[in-house]
Amino acid sequence: MTALTVPARPDAGASPRPLPWRRMAGVTWRQHRAALAGMALLLGALAVWLWRMGVPLHRAYAAAVACHPAASAACQDLVVTFNSSADGHFMGSKGPGGVLLQVLPALIGAFTGAPVLARELETGTFRYAWTQGFARWRWALAKLVLLAVVLAVATAAFGALVAWYFQPYGGASPQVPGLFENSPFGDLFSLRAVTCPAWTVTAFTIAALAGLLIRRVVPAIAATLAAYAGLAFAAAVLLREHYLPPLVTTAVSLPGASTAWAISQWSTVNGRFAYAGDPPLNLVNQYCGSGSGAKLGPPGAVFTQCLAPHGYLQWTSYQPSSRLWPFQWIEGGWLLALSVLLIAATTWLVHRRAA
Amino acid sequence: MNVIEASGLGKRYGRTWALRECTLAIPAGQVTALVGPNGAGKTTLLNLAVGLTPPSAGAVTVLGGRRAGSPAALDAIAFVAQDTPLYKTLSVADMIYVTRSLNRRFDQPYARARLDELGIPSSRRAGKLSGGQQAQLALTLALARRPQLLVLDEPVAALDPVARHDFMATVLAAASADGVSVLLSSHVLTELERVASYLVLMSRGRVRLAGQVAGLLAADGQASLEELALAYLRAPGEREAGQPETTPEVTG
Numbered sequence: 001m002t003a004l005t006v007p008a009r010p011d012a013g014a015s016p017r018p019l020p021w022r023r024m025a026g027v028t029w030r031q032h033r034a035a036l037a038g039m040a041l042l043l044g045a046l047a048v049w050l051w052r053m054g055v056p057l058h059r060a061y062a063a064a065v066a067c068h069p070a071a072s073a074a075c076q077d078l079v080v081t082f083n084s085s086a087d088g089h090f091m092g093s094k095g096p097g098g099v100l101l102q103v104l105p106a107l108i109g110a111f112t113g114a115p116v117l118a119r120e121l122e123t124g125t126f127r128y129a130w131t132q133g134f135a136r137w138r139w140a141l142a143k144l145v146l147l148a149v150v151l152a153v154a155t156a157a158f159g160a161l162v163a164w165y166f167q168p169y170g171g172a173s174p175q176v177p178g179l180f181e182n183s184p185f186g187d188l189f190s191l192r193a194v195t196c197p198a199w200t201v202t203a204f205t206i207a208a209l210a211g212l213l214i215r216r217v218v219p220a221i222a223a224t225l226a227a228y229a230g231l232a233f234a235a236a237v238l239l240r241e242h243y244l245p246p247l248v249t250t251a252v253s254l255p256g257a258s259t260a261w262a263i264s265q266w267s268t269v270n271g272r273f274a275y276a277g278d279p280p281l282n283l284v285n286q287y288c289g290s291g292s293g294a295k296l297g298p299p300g301a302v303f304t305q306c307l308a309p310h311g312y313l314q315w316t317s318y319q320p321s322s323r324l325w326p327f328q329w330i331e332g333g334w335l336l337a338l339s340v341l342l343i344a345a346t347t348w349l350v351h352r353r354a355a
Numbered sequence: 356m357n358v359i360e361a362s363g364l365g366k367r368y369g370r371t372w373a374l375r376e377c378t379l380a381i382p383a384g385q386v387t388a389l390v391g392p393n394g395a396g397k398t399t400l401l402n403l404a405v406g407l408t409p410p411s412a413g414a415v416t417v418l419g420g421r422r423a424g425s426p427a428a429l430d431a432i433a434f435v436a437q438d439t440p441l442y443k444t445l446s447v448a449d450m451i452y453v454t455r456s457l458n459r460r461f462d463q464p465y466a467r468a469r470l471d472e473l474g475i476p477s478s479r480r481a482g483k484l485s486g487g488q489q490a491q492l493a494l495t496l497a498l499a500r501r502p503q504l505l506v507l508d509e510p511v512a513a514l515d516p517v518a519r520h521d522f523m524a525t526v527l528a529a530a531s532a533d534g535v536s537v538l539l540s541s542h543v544l545t546e547l548e549r550v551a552s553y554l555v556l557m558s559r560g561r562v563r564l565a566g567q568v569a570g571l572l573a574a575d576g577q578a579s580l581e582e583l584a585l586a587y588l589r590a591p592g593e594r595e596a597g598q599p600e601t602t603p604e605v606t607g
Binding site for chain 2: 016018019023024026027030031034123124125126127128129130131132133134135139352
């Protein structure tokens with residue numbers, strides 16, 4: 001073997017200037033292109049699917065909305081056609097496709113985030129990566145930020161497409177009798193153009209930290225999905241309704257009809273609190289007639305109307321559908337803050353941790 | 356200048372001390388063999404020296420007082436870990452790209468020339484290379500960084516005899532022609548006999564003996580490194596009574 005010699009090295013004495021951040025772009029791309037390609041393929045396939053199903057859906061909806069006079073039999077037929085196509089729809093929010101969409105941010109975030117550190121620890125390559133001249137905390141920070149930005153851009157575009165697809169269900173157009181009118185605060189709130197990237201990036205940063213702590217890819221993915229489910233549940237059930245103080249009305253039907261999000265209902269009598277939610281049975285029996293009132297159906301305008309002459313006033317607190325975008329940005333904001341915190345914690349732990 | 360300086364260095368994992376009371380000064384320009392049975396604490400000492408793990412006690416500096424693991428230290432140290440970890444899915448060319456990007460200095464012509472000489476195609480994935488080729492690739496990437504200190508953890512343990520010989524030849528060429536200080540650990544003594552000029556003998560988390568090979572052999576009256584090491588490793592208890600925990604280096 002010939003001795004190919006290493007050229008003389010320059011004098012290394014002074015404390016070196018950090019290497020430029022941009023060098024991590026190519027490194028990150030080479031190491032994670034397979035994961036990114038997988039994500040692009042999944043999102044691309046779903047996007048094509050949404051598009052192909054969304055075009056006829058929008059067409060049926062537009063036909064039903066444009067029809068005049070709305071009450072005519074021909075128009076009602078169009079409404080029925082749209083509703084039946086939308087009702088048992090595969091991509092409906094309760095259909096299998098809709099459920100798949102719900103877990104998409106968690107899946108994308110977990111599968112791209114968990115390997116970033118766990119794979120290095122699992123295969124021992126961290127001994128290579130963390131002994132190069134690029135300080136290891138900068139290595140970790142650059143990777144996490146770069147991948148998070150790429151994920152955010154891709155899922156924001158996808159979130160816009162999802163919002164477009166579900167537009168006909170949202171009742172954004174002038175009211176046509178019989179058409180669906182779902183609140184934008186429903187199941188798909190977390191899949192819109194702001195919240196979809198925010199939840200994806202949050203899942204990604206949870207997964208990266210879990211990978212560092214657990215050191216194994218698959219358990220880190222499982223832990224991420226569990227943590228994500230808890231967080232998503234807490235946001236939907238506990239936090240979201242408090243983003244802005246709800247409006248209060250005594251109107252029987254909410255302003256904005258069924259697209260508003262009713263938070264709670266209570267009634268007062270003569271300015272004092274009477275009951276929350278549905279009227280008690282004895283009150284109904286007393287004022288609403290024994291015949292119809294004995295049957296305890298869903299609460300509704302019937303009771304409110306028959307109790308009104310006796311001084312009962314029904315109050316409803318609600319979030320109007322016009323608050324969709326403020327709510328999107330509030331949720332996106334705290335998720336972004338959480339992600340930044342998780343990235344900072346992960347970076348600090350990489351800097352500090354015992355290998 | 357000392358390439359490694361440790362004082363009272365210790366590392367504890369849970370309740371077990373993997374390394375304790377290690378005081379050591381390895382001078383520059385040597386090929387240092389870190390020898391000891393499995394579990395002696397060799398890998399722990401190397402991990403501390405390259406900053407992969409923080410010490411539980413004491414301190415370690417490298418290359419004339421640079422804090423282990425600091426940017427200044429990692430700039431001038433190249434480390435090849437046990438089983439030569441590489442990104443298995445990346446091609447050889449990508450491994451070169453990644454290593455060049457992560458370091459201030461990288462001698463790409465040198466890396467290319469060496470890999471050509473070894474017959475390692477740059478389009479092949481690192482995981483598809485033979486064990487010997489993977490080790491040579493890891494070593495080439497390390498040397499192309501033009502380090503002052505090359506640290507190798509059990510570099511040839513998994514290699515066949517031919518690959519071992521080739522690997523050690525590359526290491527020796529770098530050491531003799533370019534003055535790279537080398538620190539390598541092994542539990543096989545025979546392969547170090549020819550190459551080591553400085554010896555650090557470890558067992559059960561402690562440094563038993565350290566010094567220039569020639570000086571140690573002369574002082575102990577042993578004919579070979581192997582006999583010397585065996586004498587210390589067989590009866591560490593008896594030796595400890597008469598010898599200090601860490602023998603001061605024998606200047607030579």
